[in-house]
Amino acid sequence: MKQTITNDGVGKWVTRQYDVEKAAGTLQYTDDLRFGPELLHAKAARSTIAHGEIVSIDVSEAMKVPGVVKVILGDQFVHRFGLYLHDRTPLAVGKVRYVGEPIALVVAETEEAAEEGALKVKAKYKELTPIFDPVKEATDNSILVHPELESYEHVPFIVPQPGTNLANWFRIRRGDVEKAFEESEYVVEEAVNCPQIAHGFLEPHCCICKEDPATGYLTIWTAAQSVFATREIIAAGLGYPLNKIRVIAPPIGGGFGGKAGMTIEALCLAGAMDPDVKGRPVKLHISREEVMLTSWVRQGYVARIKMGIDKDGKILGMKNTFYFDTGVSAEYGANPVRSAGYTSTGCYYVPNVWTDSYAVYTNKPFGGAYRGFGLPELMGVMETIIDIAAHKIGMDPVEFRLKNILEPGLKTCTGMPMHNHALPKIIEKVVDKVGIQKKEEPRRPGWKRGKGLALAIKAPAKPADASSSAIVKVLGDGTVEILAATMDMGQGTYTSFAQMASEELGIPVKKIRCIYPDTNSHPYDWQTVASRSCWAMGMAVKRAAADAREQIISLYAQYWQVPPESIVIEHGIVKCRSAGKAEPLDERIQNGFKMPDGYYHGGPIIGTGSFVPPDVIYPDNETGQSPKSVVHFTVGAVGIDVEVDPATGCVEVNRVSSGYDVGKAISPMNVRGQIEGGTVQGISAGLMEGMYYDEKGRLLTPDFTDYKIATIKDIPEEIDSFWEETPEELSPYGNRGVGEHSMISPAPAIGNALFNALGVRIHTYPFSRERVYKAVQMSKTGEEDLWDYPYVQEQNYKKAKKEWF
Amino acid sequence: MLAFEMERPASLKEAFEILSRSGPDTAVKAGGTDLLVWMKKNLVHPELIVDLSLIEELKGISFDPSGGLVIGALATVNEVAEHPQVGKFYPALMDAALSHSDFVMRNKATVVGNLCSAVPSGDMIAPCCVYEGVMHLVGPAGRRKVPVMEFITGPRKNVLQKGEIVKSVELPLPKGHSAGCYLKLGRRNALDLAQVGVACVITDGPGEREYRLSFGAVTPRPVRAKVAEDLLRGVVSPDESLLDKVAEAAMACVDPITDVRASREYRISMVGELTKKALRKCLERF
Numbered sequence A: 001m002k003q004t005i006t007n008d009g010v011g012k013w014v015t016r017q018y019d020v021e022k023a024a025g026t027l028q029y030t031d032d033l034r035f036g037p038e039l040l041h042a043k044a045a046r047s048t049i050a051h052g053e054i055v056s057i058d059v060s061e062a063m064k065v066p067g068v069v070k071v072i073l074g075d076q077f078v079h080r081f082g083l084y085l086h087d088r089t090p091l092a093v094g095k096v097r098y099v100g101e102p103i104a105l106v107v108a109e110t111e112e113a114a115e116e117g118a119l120k121v122k123a124k125y126k127e128l129t130p131i132f133d134p135v136k137e138a139t140d141n142s143i144l145v146h147p148e149l150e151s152y153e154h155v156p157f158i159v160p161q162p163g164t165n166l167a168n169w170f171r172i173r174r175g176d177v178e179k180a181f182e183e184s185e186y187v188v189e190e191a192v193n194c195p196q197i198a199h200g201f202l203e204p205h206c207c208i209c210k211e212d213p214a215t216g217y218l219t220i221w222t223a224a225q226s227v228f229a230t231r232e233i234i235a236a237g238l239g240y241p242l243n244k245i246r247v248i249a250p251p252i253g254g255g256f257g258g259k260a261g262m263t264i265e266a267l268c269l270a271g272a273m274d275p276d277v278k279g280r281p282v283k284l285h286i287s288r289e290e291v292m293l294t295s296w297v298r299q300g301y302v303a304r305i306k307m308g309i310d311k312d313g314k315i316l317g318m319k320n321t322f323y324f325d326t327g328v329s330a331e332y333g334a335n336p337v338r339s340a341g342y343t344s345t346g347c348y349y350v351p352n353v354w355t356d357s358y359a360v361y362t363n364k365p366f367g368g369a370y371r372g373f374g375l376p377e378l379m380g381v382m383e384t385i386i387d388i389a390a391h392k393i394g395m396d397p398v399e400f401r402l403k404n405i406l407e408p409g410l411k412t413c414t415g416m417p418m419h420n421h422a423l424p425k426i427i428e429k430v431v432d433k434v435g436i437q438k439k440e441e442p443r444r445p446g447w448k449r450g451k452g453l454a455l456a457i458k459a460p461a462k463p464a465d466a467s468s469s470a471i472v473k474v475l476g477d478g479t480v481e482i483l484a485a486t487m488d489m490g491q492g493t494y495t496s497f498a499q500m501a502s503e504e505l506g507i508p509v510k511k512i513r514c515i516y517p518d519t520n521s522h523p524y525d526w527q528t529v530a531s532r533s534c535w536a537m538g539m540a541v542k543r544a545a546a547d548a549r550e551q552i553i554s555l556y557a558q559y560w561q562v563p564p565e566s567i568v569i570e571h572g573i574v575k576c577r578s579a580g581k582a583e584p585l586d587e588r589i590q591n592g593f594k595m596p597d598g599y600y601h602g603g604p605i606i607g608t609g610s611f612v613p614p615d616v617i618y619p620d621n622e623t624g625q626s627p628k629s630v631v632h633f634t635v636g637a638v639g640i641d642v643e644v645d646p647a648t649g650c651v652e653v654n655r656v657s658s659g660y661d662v663g664k665a666i667s668p669m670n671v672r673g674q675i676e677g678g679t680v681q682g683i684s685a686g687l688m689e690g691m692y693y694d695e696k697g698r699l700l701t702p703d704f705t706d707y708k709i710a711t712i713k714d715i716p717e718e719i720d721s722f723w724e725e726t727p728e729e730l731s732p733y734g735n736r737g738v739g740e741h742s743m744i745s746p747a748p749a750i751g752n753a754l755f756n757a758l759g760v761r762i763h764t765y766p767f768s769r770e771r772v773y774k775a776v777q778m779s780k781t782g783e784e785d786l787w788d789y790p791y792v793q794e795q796n797y798k799k800a801k802k803e804w805f
Numbered sequence B: 001m002l003a004f005e006m007e008r009p010a011s012l013k014e015a016f017e018i019l020s021r022s023g024p025d026t027a028v029k030a031g032g033t034d035l036l037v038w039m040k041k042n043l044v045h046p047e048l049i050v051d052l053s054l055i056e057e058l059k060g061i062s063f064d065p066s067g068g069l070v071i072g073a074l075a076t077v078n079e080v081a082e083h084p085q086v087g088k089f090y091p092a093l094m095d096a097a098l099s100h101s102d103f104v105m106r107n108k109a110t111v112v113g114n115l116c117s118a119v120p121s122g123d124m125i126a127p128c129c130v131y132e133g134v135m136h137l138v139g140p141a142g143r144r145k146v147p148v149m150e151f152i153t154g155p156r157k158n159v160l161q162k163g164e165i166v167k168s169v170e171l172p173l174p175k176g177h178s179a180g181c182y183l184k185l186g187r188r189n190a191l192d193l194a195q196v197g198v199a200c201v202i203t204d205g206p207g208e209r210e211y212r213l214s215f216g217a218v219t220p221r222p223v224r225a226k227v228a229e230d231l232l233r234g235v236v237s238p239d240e241s242l243l244d245k246v247a248e249a250a251m252a253c254v255d256p257i258t259d260v261r262a263s264r265e266y267r268i269s270m271v272g273e274l275t276k277k278a279l280r281k282c283l284e285r286f
């Protein structure tokens, strides 16, 4: 029998934790921490060329700037860091590989002095030819970004190809695709491409590092999503024991994957660990321009899918070739490439599959984690090409999708049987809500209206052994503290954890608080990424809270001399109805109970819980096959209704409906927030986002003047979000991940809607006004496909009239 | 941003004293929404900033039916947008003001600062050209008046001499019944610099119907579409074929560049499309 009663448990609409402090502006972020006059400031001097050998770096002028303490160069701090592949040094060593790469770190008494010093660092280079086009570089390999690739350490499930620009090559080999194509009635082969995009979180990266010169202990305060991953990556890169590194993460102002793994901390350590800094804390707070240039981006890609379809519209075979532009480092970006690869048939059942998913090094800023982690990329291609195929074979795109849907029990491309899900029902609802199959008159006179559908799928992309643990403490005033090293960066996980603890403990949510992570106080968690926290850490929190509950109940059973089963905890009050007892949780929970025999028992209640996924096996490196390659999938669908102004190419979204099978909505308020937010982020990416470079590899979109993100005026009037609840077996409450999924498919849905409106297929993201205008012009001449190869854009740009004289 | 010094004079007189003894690396600041961004990006490194924001003589907006509208150097874009006479007599300026950045920025950014910055995409430039604005300059050598069209001499260039500042910009009242509008195309619906801006004014003047057209972000210096304006002169309700000819003439008088915001080709097409839209809208409002 359930022994807890609460109004705020799992599935209830409760208000979110830490929103009050955020609204009042009193929540302290990393930049708000004060370290007094001891604090030094660091600023990086950066490479002005995309590829070259460093001939010399002159720091003499920088050292003359009043207040400059030290200028550190790459050869004074030679450490390779990386989550999956150790290919990144915080400062360039010997060579620069992209415009913006740090070449020196200036440490000074003030921010201004550090900046002036950085401007005065002068470097001489022997220029090398830079490379930018992933398809060309993957096939040609005449210029290598990392000739030393062979010597880099990496995890076994990443497969770099030394002597090439391939940082990872993920493969699926299942059945016989060539035979499938021969047996097919139709063969459709199409390609789609997309530039790199950036997260656009509000808070730029900030960190403060300090080394105790006596012991070598390092303390790092940082805007990071995952304190333990940061610690592990730094420990591995420095060759340091874990216990000598403490990472503290104050609240962060948004992440979206951009603060996953280790970002600027190692660069800051190059300053803090310098002997001349003598143990003073060093702060590195980078500007927006530096965020855009030198932290993760979502990888650009060029992707091709060939599909064989029989006369009834069943897909028989699929051959996928994905080139991901991973930039100068794949230490993190190698994994979205894998994630796209092992989901490379999308939401469809395809018996014969051949997939090559490549991470290709180029001389550009580097790819990493971004909400969706390979799946917005994959589905950006898949859902476009599925739509094209449906039209080519003369079948309704909704029907074509349903016909090939990955029904429960059918095998995914890795050979894992699909679990139960409600995707067909979700599709039906979306189609109905948006009227996907109905033609409607435009709302704006003279505009063209169209509707589109796209499906979404994603599994948490993480190592098979990504574990979590949590501590639940019941305090002497009857409140609860949860130590779970997940970062709540706005997604609302702390509210979900509080609801789980409330469910298990019978204590109201307002008496439960989650504490921001510190590796010294919190037990281990792998990372806050992959939509895994409510699932994996959720399990640890549930176990820890249940452990605490059992301890409380057994103490009261002894105290009241009643059977433990007769006790319930109801809204924070412990009751035994049969014995007529009801007492609030109070200081006895902390100090112990005076038992009938006169002795004290108990003491502070601390519940603990741990979790590691029990049954995942890595896909085979040669074939991609595995009995269970991932813990579960979350599936969903997006329907969108758009209008185009043919005079300008401007696209307005009338309405959008997004539904996902979340298993169980732990915190409905946050589930809705995640679906709405991700939908907006996906629409933004689809309509306007892209990072562009000139022919020398200089970023042309280094700031929010030119990197555009949707504002409130660009988002639809109607965002309908809903969910289905097909329980997940292992999960704490049947819940699945939902944090990333809503970002996956709005962009292809828009593309399909534009095709519906204009009769032109745009194969290149984003659907900017200029590009859509081009499509409108093509529709007038009956052309059907618009394809702007992103890497020739630099060449066009080279020839264009760029200045007035 | 590098370290700098700042002075905040309380009067024009004091400002000129400071300016006369300051070195070459001095910049005046109104709202600072351009200047501070340039400093942060290390495009300029002024050693001294003379902040004008306390100077009473530079504040406010005044309207006089015989003279027109006088916008003081410190009048913010929001003050202009909210001024009743601007809405009534200068709708192109009002549209442009509301298309500028966002509400928060407009509380700081000034109209005169926008003209002084002389960035070709500046949203205040084209409307001030169709209203035939005149800049009032004051400096060590005295006062002078310069039409906006001549004040801006190229991208980020103007005629200001060392020590000289702009006191105000004056926009004469359009003669007779008039209508106007400003259309701005950006990459999204708010907070973007113009890919193309089109300002249009129609007046019934003392004589025949007159049209004025000016464009933002597509020429290095302010421009009026004289040929297009002449095609329309005296026509009360232009038909679509005339509008097409006007659009052609408009496209012929611009010379945009390609940058990350838009290609030259798209900008030229948009000058045509937006000119037609602007004319239709003005006629609707007339």
Ligand SMILES: Cc1cc2nc3c(=O)[nH]c(=O)nc-3n(C[C@H](O)[C@H](O)[C@H](O)COP(=O)(O)OP(=O)(O)OC[C@H]3O[C@@H](n4cnc5c(N)ncnc54)[C@H](O)[C@@H]3O)c2cc1C
Pocket: B027, B028, B029, B030, B031, B032, B033, B034, B035, B036, B037, B052, B073, B077, B099, B100, B101, B102, B105, B108, B109, B110, B111, B112, B113, B114, B115, B116, B117, B121, B122, B123, B124, B160, B164, B165, B166, B167, B191, B192, B193, B194
């Ligand atoms: C987020 C953001 C959004 C923006 N959006 C837009 C937009 O949509 N449209 C647009 O056109 N602009 C935009 N801008 C640019 C900027 O806001 C405008 O150009 C603004 O109007 C400039 O006015 P200011 O008072 O801030 O000028 P300041 O920055 O103070 O000065 C700009 C320049 O003019 C000079 N100057 C200023 N006043 C005088 C004077 N009285 N005499 C002589 N010289 C003077 C200064 O020395 C400086 O060189 C934006 C800027 C930001 C930061």
